Amino acid sequence: xxxxxxxxxxxxxxxxxxxxxxxxxxxxxxxxxxxxxxxxxxxxxxxxxxxxxxxxxxxxxxxxxxxxxxxxxxxxxxxxxxxxxxxxxxxxxxxxxxxxxxxxxxxxxxxxxxxxxxxxxxxxxxxxxxxxxxxxxxxxxxxxxxxxxxxxxxxxxxxxxxxxxxxxxxxxxxxxxxxxxxxxxxxxxxxxxxxxxxxxxxxxxxxxxxxxxxxxxxxxxxxxxxxxxxxxxxxxxxxxxxxxxxxxxxxxxxxxxxxxxxxxxxxxxxxxxxxxxxxxxxxxxxxxxxxxxxxxxxxxxxxxxxxxxxxxxxxxxxxxxxxxxxxxxxxxxxxxxxxxxxxxxxxxxxxxxxxxxxxxxxxxxxxxxxxxxxxxxxxxxxxxxxxxxxxxxxxxxxxxxxxxxxxxxxxxxxxxxxxxxxxxxxxxxxxxxxxxxxxxxxxxxxxxxxxxxxxxxxxxxxxxxxxxxxxxxxxxxxxxxxxxxxxxxxxxx
Amino acid sequence: xxxxxxxxxxxxxxxxxxxxxxxxxxxxxxxxxxxxxxxxxxxxxxxxxxxxxxxxxxxxxxxxxxxxxxxxxxxxxxxxxxxxxxxxxxxxxxxxxxxxxxxxxxxxxxxxxxxxxxxxxxxxxxxxxxxxxxxxxxxxxxxxxxxxxxxxxxxxxxxxxxxxxxxxxxxxxxxxxxxxxxxxxxxxxxxxxxxxxxxxxxxxxxxxxxxxxxxxxxxxxxxxxxxxxxxxxxxxxxxxxxxxxxxxxxxxxxxxxxxxxxxxxxxxxxxxxxxxxxxxxxxxxxxxxxxxxxxxxxxxxxxxxxxxxxxxxxxxxxxxxxxxxxxxxxxxxxxxxxxxxxxxxxxxxxxxxxxxxxxxxxxxxxxxxxxxxxxxxxxxxxxxxxxxxxxxxxxxxxxxxxxxxxxxxxxxxxxxxxxxxxxxxxxxxxxxxxxxxxxxxxxxxxxxxxxxxxxxxxxxxxxxxxxxxxxxxxxxxxxxxxxxxxxxxxxxx
Numbered sequence: 001x002x003x004x005x006x007x008x009x010x011x012x013x014x015x016x017x018x019x020x021x022x023x024x025x026x027x028x029x030x031x032x033x034x035x036x037x038x039x040x041x042x043x044x045x046x047x048x049x050x051x052x053x054x055x056x057x058x059x060x061x062x063x064x065x066x067x068x069x070x071x072x073x074x075x076x077x078x079x080x081x082x083x084x085x086x087x088x089x090x091x092x093x094x095x096x097x098x099x100x101x102x103x104x105x106x107x108x109x110x111x112x113x114x115x116x117x118x119x120x121x122x123x124x125x126x127x128x129x130x131x132x133x134x135x136x137x138x139x140x141x142x143x144x145x146x147x148x149x150x151x152x153x154x155x156x157x158x159x160x161x162x163x164x165x166x167x168x169x170x171x172x173x174x175x176x177x178x179x180x181x182x183x184x185x186x187x188x189x190x191x192x193x194x195x196x197x198x199x200x201x202x203x204x205x206x207x208x209x210x211x212x213x214x215x216x217x218x219x220x221x222x223x224x225x226x227x228x229x230x231x232x233x234x235x236x237x238x239x240x241x242x243x244x245x246x247x248x249x250x251x252x253x254x255x256x257x258x259x260x261x262x263x264x265x266x267x268x269x270x271x272x273x274x275x276x277x278x279x280x281x282x283x284x285x286x287x288x289x290x291x292x293x294x295x296x297x298x299x300x301x302x303x304x305x306x307x308x309x310x311x312x313x314x315x316x317x318x319x320x321x322x323x324x325x326x327x328x329x330x331x332x333x334x335x336x337x338x339x340x341x342x343x344x345x346x347x348x349x350x351x352x353x354x355x356x357x358x359x360x361x362x363x364x365x366x367x368x369x370x371x372x373x374x375x376x377x378x379x380x381x382x383x384x385x386x387x388x389x390x391x392x393x394x395x396x397x398x399x400x401x402x403x404x405x406x407x408x409x410x411x412x413x414x415x416x417x418x419x420x421x422x423x424x425x426x427x428x429x430x431x432x433x434x435x436x437x438x439x440x441x442x443x444x445x446x447x448x449x450x451x452x453x454x455x456x457x458x459x460x461x462x463x464x465x466x467x468x469x470x471x472x473x474x475x476x477x478x479x480x481x482x483x484x485x486x487x488x489x490x491x492x493x
Numbered sequence: 494x495x496x497x498x499x500x501x502x503x504x505x506x507x508x509x510x511x512x513x514x515x516x517x518x519x520x521x522x523x524x525x526x527x528x529x530x531x532x533x534x535x536x537x538x539x540x541x542x543x544x545x546x547x548x549x550x551x552x553x554x555x556x557x558x559x560x561x562x563x564x565x566x567x568x569x570x571x572x573x574x575x576x577x578x579x580x581x582x583x584x585x586x587x588x589x590x591x592x593x594x595x596x597x598x599x600x601x602x603x604x605x606x607x608x609x610x611x612x613x614x615x616x617x618x619x620x621x622x623x624x625x626x627x628x629x630x631x632x633x634x635x636x637x638x639x640x641x642x643x644x645x646x647x648x649x650x651x652x653x654x655x656x657x658x659x660x661x662x663x664x665x666x667x668x669x670x671x672x673x674x675x676x677x678x679x680x681x682x683x684x685x686x687x688x689x690x691x692x693x694x695x696x697x698x699x700x701x702x703x704x705x706x707x708x709x710x711x712x713x714x715x716x717x718x719x720x721x722x723x724x725x726x727x728x729x730x731x732x733x734x735x736x737x738x739x740x741x742x743x744x745x746x747x748x749x750x751x752x753x754x755x756x757x758x759x760x761x762x763x764x765x766x767x768x769x770x771x772x773x774x775x776x777x778x779x780x781x782x783x784x785x786x787x788x789x790x791x792x793x794x795x796x797x798x799x800x801x802x803x804x805x806x807x808x809x810x811x812x813x814x815x816x817x818x819x820x821x822x823x824x825x826x827x828x829x830x831x832x833x834x835x836x837x838x839x840x841x842x843x844x845x846x847x848x849x850x851x852x853x854x855x856x857x858x859x860x861x862x863x864x865x866x867x868x869x870x871x872x873x874x875x876x877x878x879x880x881x882x883x884x885x886x887x888x889x890x891x892x893x894x895x896x897x898x899x900x901x902x903x904x905x906x907x908x909x910x911x912x913x914x915x916x917x918x919x920x921x922x923x924x925x926x927x928x929x930x931x932x933x934x935x936x937x938x939x940x941x942x943x944x945x946x947x948x949x950x951x952x953x954x955x956x957x958x959x960x961x962x963x964x965x966x967x968x969x970x971x972x973x974x975x976x977x978x979x980x981x982x983x984x985x986x
Binding site for chain 2: 307308309310313336337338339340341343344345348370412413414415437438439440441442443444481483
């Protein structure tokens with residue numbers, strides 16, 4: 001069996017990746033050969049697709065969701081491969097993949113709450129080693145626990161570089177063609193680099209929201225036909241689907257993809273269902289109109305706002321409309337470039353996060369400060385320059401301090417209210433008000449009858465919290481008299 | 494004729510008021526006696542209602558719209574009264590009443606442009622002499638050329654005073670009644686004070702947008718039956734309709750009036766049609782839903798915004814919907830009180846004016862800074878404390894510098910564009926862009942082909958204007974990189 005050297009790890013930690021590699025004689029197009037492995041443990045039985053990694057090497061990657069002994073079998077015409085391994089308890093800080101929790105929220109597989117505070121750096125991993133490392137360093141010190149980025153390179157304002165490699169093998173160009181590809185053959189080196197990015201993010205506890213397709217393209221990757229796209233999806237999912245921090249975003253701005261119709265997207269949604277045995281979080285992101293987010297293969301709404309003025313103020317509407325978690329991943333970026341989506345103040349960027357949070361939803365950050373070198377966080381990563389990240393850390397810390405996720409609750413027309421629901425519908429454990437761009441110097445409050453609460457006044461921009469002591473009944477309370485105030489009541493006893 | 498002493502002025506200036514007074518023997522309720530005068534000049538023939546002013550004295554007030562000789566006749570059972578007078582040219586600075594101009598805009602009767610920049614002080618005239626004078630002094634130094642205020646006193650937060658007098662004669666109270674009125678008898682002293690306010694505003698060139706009814710009431714004036722309201726309308730219109738700076742606002746927040754249905758409002762609209770021979774500007778202001786502003790007796794839309802987030806951003810929609818001028822007279826007030834309508838920043842207040850302007854509409858200011866003495870500009874007048882008035886002066890000066898009113902023109906999704914239309918639809922004399930809360934550091938522009946424009950970059954908050962010289966074709970221009978920027982292109986040659 002020297003030709004079919006089989007490698008795997010005898011021990012792997014829960015929610016880490018078991019990588020099984022073996023060689024097979026190459027005949028025809030080795031990428032066309034279907035490989036699958038069956039894994040059996042005490043808590044699960046899964047069939048996992050494999051992939052060709054070049055140089056005669058095939059691979060199967062598997063994420064065990066349970067501890068204990070696992071066996072695997074890889075049926076092949078040349079003779080079945082197989083083996084066994086032990087799954088140890090999860091490593092310190094590893095909580096498993098993020099899943100939908102209580103219909104509108106998220107939690108890690110072990111039940112640890114996950115409150116997404118995401119950012120977008122579309123092609124940060126394709127900007128060379130220095131920016132790659134800078135970005136990771138910056139992310140490590142940031143509030144962001146999710147990042148949206150593309151598999152393919154991006155062509156747009158400020159995005160004119162060639163990537164270090166290409167996802168497909170080049171084909172012979174016809175006269176006048178700038179690029180030509182063999183969409184049946186992948187370049188494993190290109191994907192290994194993507195995997196490195198995903199793994200490094202995973203080490204930082206950051207979810208990788210992988211944009212599988214996008215329209216900002218001069219190479220032709222947005223113009224594959226549907227069969228080519230299905231083949232690419234199968235390859236990508238087989239390669240990276242085992243990494244617990246991977247989320248699938250079928251597309252950025254799906255509605256700008258030049259050749260795609262709804263049936264195509266549905267077909268790609270099906271490929272995910274077939275190739276991803278883990279049920280990773282899956283979304284599809286719009287430019288103009290929303291996709292039908294009620295479709296069963298979509299786990300949550302990943303949205304770009306449709307209105308210049310009202311963005312995350314509509315989160316509760318969308319929650320009701322789709323019955324799923326809402327992440328407004330593009331609400332406009334902090335910056336100063338000419339595009340209206342890229343020149344918000346840090347205050348406005350932060351406000352939009354709070355508007356989403358107080359409505360039981362989530363938001364995504366981005367940064368587009370113009371600079372001479374044309375390296376902008378939104379696309380390239382590298383360095384954060386804005387004023388919002390510190391405030392988003394304040395928000396994240398606040399959200400994580402709560403005993404559960406926020407649900408909309410008894411709002412007034414001129415303030416938004418949410419609560420952390422508890423046993424008593426009328427006296428929830430935590431009640432939060434948010435005042436947005438308004439700046440009341442004071443407000444009259446009426447707390448649930450017969451229940452005492454500790455009152456905190458937050459300045460979400462100055463990042464201060466003032467303890468106003470224990471309150472009960474109806475009372476007037478001094479606020480900040482400044483924009484972006486919030487009030488938080490914690491039930492006492 | 495000693496009993497019927499007839500007084501009038503032999504000479505009066507165009508658009509000023511000819512006041513004809515005479516006495517008649519009082520029988521029964523003198524307020525019930527219908528009086529009318531017919532005026533005939535070279536350019537007009539008008540019948541004008543008179544009114545009882547107390548102490549046996551009746552009066553007819555008349556605003557001549559033309560120069561030259563006028564005759565008047567007052568037919569009476571006791572024998573006709575009559576006389577003649579000369580109308581001299583308008584006094585310096587007097588341009589006549591404001592009228593609708595080019596469907597969506599306003600101009601004085603002599604053609605002088607009028608760009609409303611209004612404010613609201615609901616009952617400033619009922620707060621005693623000191624505040625009365627302070628308010629007028631403050632208005633004289635302000636950008637405001639229109640003020641909304643009520644005939645009746647107001648009962649609401651911060652509004653608990655009794656007025657110096659009441660519009661109606663008191664009736665005998667039944668047990669348990671706090672107030673009782675004879676709605677068929679008016680107190681002329683109350684109305685003389687209102688007239689003093691209107692005249693003093695007129696001297697300052699400020700339009701008096703008279704709120705005839707409103708729901709914030711502890712006296713019972715909002716609970717008159719429709720016949721009582723019609724009688725009151727006739728009396729009010731007969732008294733003050735001749736003052737050229739009067740506008741009729743049937744109500745503030747008509748939809749909160751406890752007993753009124755649409756037929757009642759229509760009946761009151763008819764009273765205006767019957768009693769006001771001048772066709773003064775007429776509107777009706779909402780709390781929640783808009784009135785049907787297509788009704789023929791309504792000259793313009795006087796609106797309170799319906800959405801917390803989008804206010805004057807909808808002005809172009811409403812213009813199209815109603816085909817009339819739009820004034821968003823309540824877009825929220827600069828201040829810091831608890832109510833969401835009364836705690837905007839000066840920046841936001843100013844932004845909303847610009848959003849209205851760039852869409853070919855207009856807006857109204859208000860100020861609600863809390864103070865120990867509970868004297869707030871929005872209701873009492875007295876003193877402006879906010880940061881927006883200076884910026885509204887900048888806006889007014891800008892609008893008045895233009896060769897005509899702004900019309901929406903070729904907006905992009907992320908900036909709003911307007912122009913002053915001229916002969917060449919494709920190359921208007923002035924083009925204006927407004928960037929709202931966004932802050933582009935630069936923008937790419939393409940000017941109408943073959944036409945040179947002088948470019949001005951405005952910081953509407955800092956109140957600066959930067960001349961960028963003459964531009965043509967397509968070019969990138971540095972802006973402010975701050976919120977609230979505008980760009981103005983003036984056609985050259």
